[in-house]
Amino acid sequence: MLAHTEPRVLLIVAGGTICMQDSPTGLVPSKLFLEEAIKPKQTFNDGTDGLVDEVVDEHGSRRSVSCLRLPRDRYGANVRCTVLEFDPLIDSSSAHSPTWNQLSTVVRANQARYESFVICHGTDTLAYTAAALSFMLKDLDKTVILTGSQKSMFFPDSDGSNNLLGSLVLSSHLRVPEVCVYFGNSLFRGSRVTKVSASNYSGFESPNARPLAEVSESGITVHWDDINQASRGNGFNSNSVPEVDSSKVVVLKVFPGITAKLVGSMLNTKGVSGVVLETFGAGNMPLGMSDDILETIRQAVQRGVVVVNITQCLHGSVTSSYEPARKLADAGITPGFDMTTEAAFTKLIYLLASSQNSSDVARKMSTNICGELTPPETDEADKQFASIAQLPIRYVRSISGRDFQSIRPSKL
Numbered sequence: 262m263l264a265h266t267e268p269r270v271l272l273i274v275a276g277g278t279i280c281m282q283d284s285p286t287g288l289v290p291s292k293l294f295l296e297e298a299i300k301p302k303q304t305f306n307d308g309t310d311g312l313v314d315e316v317v318d319e320h321g322s323r324r325s326v327s328c329l330r331l332p333r334d335r336y337g338a339n340v341r342c343t344v345l346e347f348d349p350l351i352d353s354s355s356a357h358s359p360t361w362n363q364l365s366t367v368v369r370a371n372q373a374r375y376e377s378f379v380i381c382h383g384t385d386t387l388a389y390t391a392a393a394l395s396f397m398l399k400d401l402d403k404t405v406i407l408t409g410s411q412k413s414m415f416f417p418d419s420d421g422s423n424n425l426l427g428s429l430v431l432s433s434h435l436r437v438p439e440v441c442v443y444f445g446n447s448l449f450r451g452s453r454v455t456k457v458s459a460s461n462y463s464g465f466e467s468p469n470a471r472p473l474a475e476v477s478e479s480g481i482t483v484h485w486d487d488i489n490q491a492s493r494g495n496g497f498n499s500n501s502v503p504e505v506d507s508s509k510v511v512v513l514k515v516f517p518g519i520t521a522k523l524v525g526s527m528l529n530t531k532g533v534s535g536v537v538l539e540t541f542g543a544g545n546m547p548l549g550m551s552d553d554i555l556e557t558i559r560q561a562v563q564r565g566v567v568v569v570n571i572t573q574c575l576h577g578s579v580t581s582s583y584e585p586a587r588k589l590a591d592a593g594i595t596p597g598f599d600m601t602t603e604a605a606f607t608k609l610i611y612l613l614a615s616s617q618n619s620s621d622v623a624r625k626m627s628t629n630i631c632g633e634l635t636p637p638e639t640d641e642a643d644k645q646f647a648s649i650a651q652l653p654i655r656y657v658r659s660i661s662g663r664d665f666q667s668i669r670p671s672k673l
């Protein structure tokens with residue numbers, strides 16, 4: 262028989278659809294989330310009444326909060342879940358560096374008392390918060406999982422219960438010393454995710470890195486080899502991470518016909534120290550029409566602005582194959598390889614908060630620091646199939662029942 266244990270998880274509720282109720286002005290976060298959407302559900306509450314716990318909250322104060330005991334699971338554990346609800350709860354479209362600083366501070370301040378952390382967050386900017394925390398908590402030796410939902414847990418057909426329960430179970434049973442996202446039955450690395458659907462229950466993907474774990478009816482598959490185990494240190498220096506400030510970095514998406522004037526207006530904005538340039542394909546932008554763009558970038562880099570080149574494509578990496586990408590590199594742009602916009606943006610913010618030296622920041626932007634980037638030599642982009650002329654055509658019956666028609670059926 263398995264020993265009876267009570268792993269302790271701190272559930273931090275920051276806001277998002279998962280905790281929203283309808284109002285005359287539209288969906289807004291509800292203060293009744295814990296009392297009316299979580300506590301009455303048997304999967305989250307074995308009926309033990311009156312459990313309380315004391316935590317350090319998002320304002321740095323000690324607060325007495327409710328604690329739930331989950332029903333005994335397959336591994337003999339009654340997970341204990343302490344619930345800290347932020348005040349105010351927010352729609353994540355408003356979340357940026359103040360929220361990231363609060364979340365990082367709460368995890369750090371409470372880390373000694375909990376084995377793991379689950380964060381309920383809106384999906385709109387969940388990928389940004391997950392990436393920001395991946396950098397800000399990279400020395401933490403514990404599992405942090407962000408989750409949310411496309412439909413509120415106040416509605417019976419919500420995906421929230423599944424996402425929340427999965428996060429609590431995975432975080433309390435797997436040692437994954439990373440910031441992760443659990444959504445739609447997949448556990449992703451936090452610095453790799455991006456939101457790909459505004460409504461689908463599988464709303465997130467991690468395009469350039471497979472999930473760390475996947476859940477199906479038959480069980481939980483964990484890709485152990487992919488999980489960061491390296492050099493997380495023996496503990497956690499709570500003074501080691503400065504507060505981050507998202508107002509110092511901008512994202513500029515290149516579009517056909519973009520002008521030097523527009524590029525200049527972003528790069529020369531007062532207070533901007535970093536720019537994430539989302540370019541076409543493998544790192545290109547229209548330089549043929551106007552070399553002023555290169556000159557504008559060169560001057561900004563010389564002034565100490567860090568400019569990072571990432572691709573607008575969901576898959577693949579910035580390379581130096583094409584002339585425009587090489588010219589951008591010669592002008593001082595830093596290749597961000599296969600980082601998502603979310604990872605590049607938050608990494609730049611994090612590095613700028615940690616260092617005054619722009620060439621040091623630029624160098625680290627091209628270096629993998631917590632699994633957010635695939636160095637170019639291991640880039641998959643150039644791997645090719647065998648010639649299509651040599652590939653077998655497999656016979657697949659269509660859903661409508663119509664057979665595949667070949668112009669040479671006898672040869673296939």
Ligand SMILES: NC(=O)C[C@H](N)C(=O)O
Pocket residue numbers: 276277278279351352353354382383384385386409410411412
């Ligand atoms: N599904 C959601 O959570 C969307 C919501 N607007 C939010 O990001 O807070």
